[in-house]
Amino acid sequence: MKPTLISYSRVSSAKQLEGTGIEQQQDYKLLNQLSKEYGLPIDERTFSDEGLSGFHSHNLQGEFGRILQLISTGSIIKGSILVITSLDRLSRAKTNDAMELMLSVINRGIRIYTAMDSKLYCSDSPNLTADLIVSVIIMAQAHEESLKKSKRTKGNALALIERFHKGERAADGNPIAIKSVGSLPWWVESSDGSVKPHPYYFGVAQWIAQQSLSGVGTTKLLSDLNELYTPPNGKGWYRTTVTRFTKSKSLTGLAVFTLDGVEHELSGYFPQVITEDEFYQIQARKKTATHSRTSKNKPTILNGLQVLKCRSCGGGMNYYTAGGRKAYRCINGMTNRAKCKGMSCSSEPVHEAVKRSLTWFSVQPKPVKEDKVTPVVARLDEAQAKLNQMEADYMESPSNIMAKMLAQVEQDVEALRIELEETRLSQASTDDFGTFDEPETTDEYRDVIVRSVNTVQVHKMGRKEMLISIYFKSGLNKHYYIKNNEVLQEGILYYEPQAELDLLDKANWMLFVADGRLNQWIDTGKPLDVLPDPWEE
Structure with a gap:
């Protein structure tokens, strides 16, 4: 194997994808020019992270993470050149983290070429110190820019969340879309600024949910989906799409936005596909597994049910x-x-x-079913009210004792939330045991x-x-x-x-x-x- 020229691009937003982002970052004319200049062939492999944030280092789970792995295993040879638009394509994280990432590349003998300023970074450069100083400035500026953008984005999202809780809606009566954070399920659209059912895929989502409630297995469901409905990605319906769908509480209309580690739950933000009770019935059916896909035997009425x-x-x-x-x-x-x-x-x-x-x-x-959910909901509401009051008291007069008490109540609330989920699942699994x-x-x-x-x-x-x-x-x-x-x-x-x-x-x-x-x-x-x-x- 010989050293090669390797192209890497990253765009983090739909706007970049729709505009000139990918085209500019994969400039093959530049690669041909560099190939002649440095005497290196262009690597057949191209790496591109589309829609992955460098500020949050999401690209480390994408193609850039794959590049680092190939460097570590020697599949990308020492002496190769990684071609990028600018250093901020590698990372927009804090300066020390971004620098550590860059150094982990050049210290392994891989050079980095930035097209924006026609600069080559390498570990044996006589100007290494000056180059690193320049790279620190570039990365610090990139992080500061992303940080300001992040704060603006979060501020806008928090304002829209507050308006949602106050009951403000778009002109058509639907929730105002919070486009700056999170993403929409495939059966929802917000093209005109409000969150509403997709004209085609919402009906498909309802069909999948009803099939799941009826006990139709994933394999049969996938077969019917690919025969009857056009997939949202245009390629095909996949098992992961269906399994994620049936596990998502967005089916009940719930949206969860996480900002600075705090979860904001918006009940009724998404159009409701099924009720909450129906959601837990689906989970109960999934939990009591049917026949194993790996079994060589045709299913009987009992095998694989673990009863x-x-x-x-x-x-x-x-x-x-x-x-x-x-x-x-x-x-x-x-x-x-x-x-x-x-x-x-x-x-x-x-x-x-x-x-x-x-x-x-x-x-x-049949015996009358005992409602086990309502008492847990009441206990959770009581604990949450207590937590809210303690948080307000702590903000007025913080103390170590109050902080410890607050931490304990937070644990109690979390434990009750888990208990509520388990109780709902248990209740759903037996709600209709005598009706068939x-x-x-x-x-x-x-x-x-x-x-x-x-x-x-x-x-x-x-x-x-x-x-x-x-x-x-x-x-x-x-x-x-x-x-x-x-x-x-x-x-x-x-x-x-x-x-x-x-x-x-x-x-x-x-x-x-x-x-x-x-x-x-x-x-x-x-x-x-x-x-x-x-x-x-």
Whole structure:
């Protein structure tokens, strides 16, 4: 490998992109001239960071960061020349940070040529000291210019945020666009200064959200998107686009702008695609993963859902096929015999028991759902009000004690925010566990199981003899005694719900089996406790 001439350009704004930025910074006429002057070939690789800030060093995560990596690994040879418009294309960070970046290049034997002043910076230059002094001045001026621009930008953004909170809107009734910071989701537009639904892509966003709420997987969603809708980038719909979309709270209308480390939340800034409850329902569905993309087996109604458990050890069970046999087997028994002796069972009776239990469950009266979100919201509001008051008090009369108290309350507020997110997610995962039509396809069964079933426990009693126990999220449960693929007994073990839940403990279950209570239930088919008398006081 030989030294080469390497072109690097960076533009940080749309205005530069639309104007002469890229064209001026990739001046091939200049490269040809330098190639003749220094006797170096032009490198086939070109590096350009478009829309990445040098003030915030975002270009270090882009192409310039790649250049530094190639220099470090020797893929860019010592003696090469990095051609840029001016030193501020490398960085507009604080002078000491910008200088450190520049020195990390020239100290490795890579020269830097700046087209603006036709100057070559290199570590063996006899004028190195003077060159470095000049570079310090240039970088200091660049940073100061960016700093002033940043302050103006933030000041403008803060003013618009304040106007938003006061209820000021554009002439068309939509929020005034805060264009100086942040970016818009692809389903939103602000071409005339107000934030509104994109005339084409907002409908696409609503369609994706409804598909996700219906349980459609990402792979199917991507296939349909690429067939039905033009992508916003003109190239194609990608998995990352869909996964980021479904995780973004901007779907609920929330915009978050971070200025000087402070987050400013603007509820209702973006047009709402779905409600907040629907957003958490999508998160709940994503959390309860469906079939793994890496699995070689076709999905059954249970595999990959992580609900099927071996009752002997509590470990999960995997689906497998061998010699025409379709079965589930204990993972612990496969990998660690010290944990479990290992157990496998035919998949057919397990599927039959689960399907029968869902039919039974669908007609059972459902308990009234407890609202767990509202109390957490109330606690968060109270803590936030306390924090706001303490901040005001601290501004009037600051003290070390007050600062420590303020820090503690800030931690409490953050903890409550996390608790609220988790509570909303948990609530959404069970809000509709008892509401479903009779499933028909494998995917429909899987969706109902994810929403309704807490765990399916398999207790193997002998060859082709087992007890399948289905525990629902509502607190109901159903047990099936199966022998030779035939259900011989079904029902509940106890009327008392807590007594049923206690049997999920391994020690309690082993005792239940050892003292003959399981066999008693199989023989009689009746719960082992007495039905509570509704008239008894």
